[in-house]
Amino acid sequence: MNRLRLLTGILDAPARSALTLAARSPSHTLFVGLAGLGAVALATVAGQGLAHGFGGIASTPMWSIRGVALALAVVCPAAVALSMQLRIGARPRILVGGLVAGLLTGGLVVASLVPMMTFMALIADDVLPIWLSPAVLFPLIALEATALVAMRVVRTFSNGADALFGYALVVAFPAVYCASVYASVIQALTCGG
């Protein structure tokens, strides 16, 4: 019951949950973050598999999950360091809590998209362009959800000017992800992989 309450708390009141995570040990934050990343990966694999068959499951979504991990690894440390430098109202551990809450929310958002994407793939009969496949789209949506929830946390604890920092997150996450996926696709096309 407490765990369910923690989960719904993260979804409904991310700022308060970020505060709770900041007060607890870093292992809690890490656990919630890993759970969020796992949810995104599972939803992506399930969405891609249900929409386009599980045949290519071992190779196809890997570059997209790698893109998510890369976007998190590049943007999160830079965001935390810059938030300290710019003296954003949300303190570093609260910001990390917000990002982690956002990742879990993103996992839930893409999991809820799985049935619709499967239906779309069935209706479209494999004529959907590659950028509309779950392998490309789901991680992008999850990262946007992460950035939007983090922006909500930043706006809760900050004044109006700090909201620009939240908008920067909304741009940075998909930019890194798209660059990573584009490079992977180009590499796969040129190397025949």
Next chain:
Amino acid sequence: MREYTEPLSPFVHWTPAERTPITKRQVAEAERPGLFVHLLRNPRAVVHLLLDRQRVQRTVFFSIVSILLSSAFSGFVMSLAWADGMRDVWITTLLLPAGILSAIASAMGPIYAAGILYAVRLPLARVACVLLAAVAAGSIFLAALSPLALFMWSQDRIWIGPLTVVGVFVLVAGTSGGVIRRLLLELAAAMNPELAKDKDTVRRLRAFSRVAFLLLSLPIAAGAWGYLA
């Protein structure tokens, strides 16, 4: 007291405790910032640590550990971009922190001498504390930004990658320079409030902080160039 409110769903049952806004006290209790947060966010708190005889050793030790770990991480990540093999990566990871600490040690003498010339002589022990704190702030910042530099380098090795690396180092230098200036001004204000209000003293302190930054950045830049390039 300031309160923080966030949008809540009207379709969910909230307890009265959950409906009340978050207070500033709750935020302060939830997160007690550590030294590395103070270094980047609030150098005034670092000055109090440096003036406290009980805590100054711990602060210096933490600064040295921060420099060692952060610069080792930065060396590892950045050398992944242009090293010839993993052997070079590990050598850079091990030698870069040692190079930076040696550079700080070599800059202490000239900065002490510059302090005498500007009539703002700072005892050598305090020079070491200030320099270590400033470099620790810069190296933490560098460690946080080095994955971005590596990513940009992997995207484009001709323009965006090198420009990002240069930009990251400029940001880090600006951070360290700003920390040196703020620490010196705050230290002077804490140790001698009357003198620190004097306009001429503030002018000399600012000039000294610029010279200290230049004297510190020269050997560090040379060391980083030597080990990373």
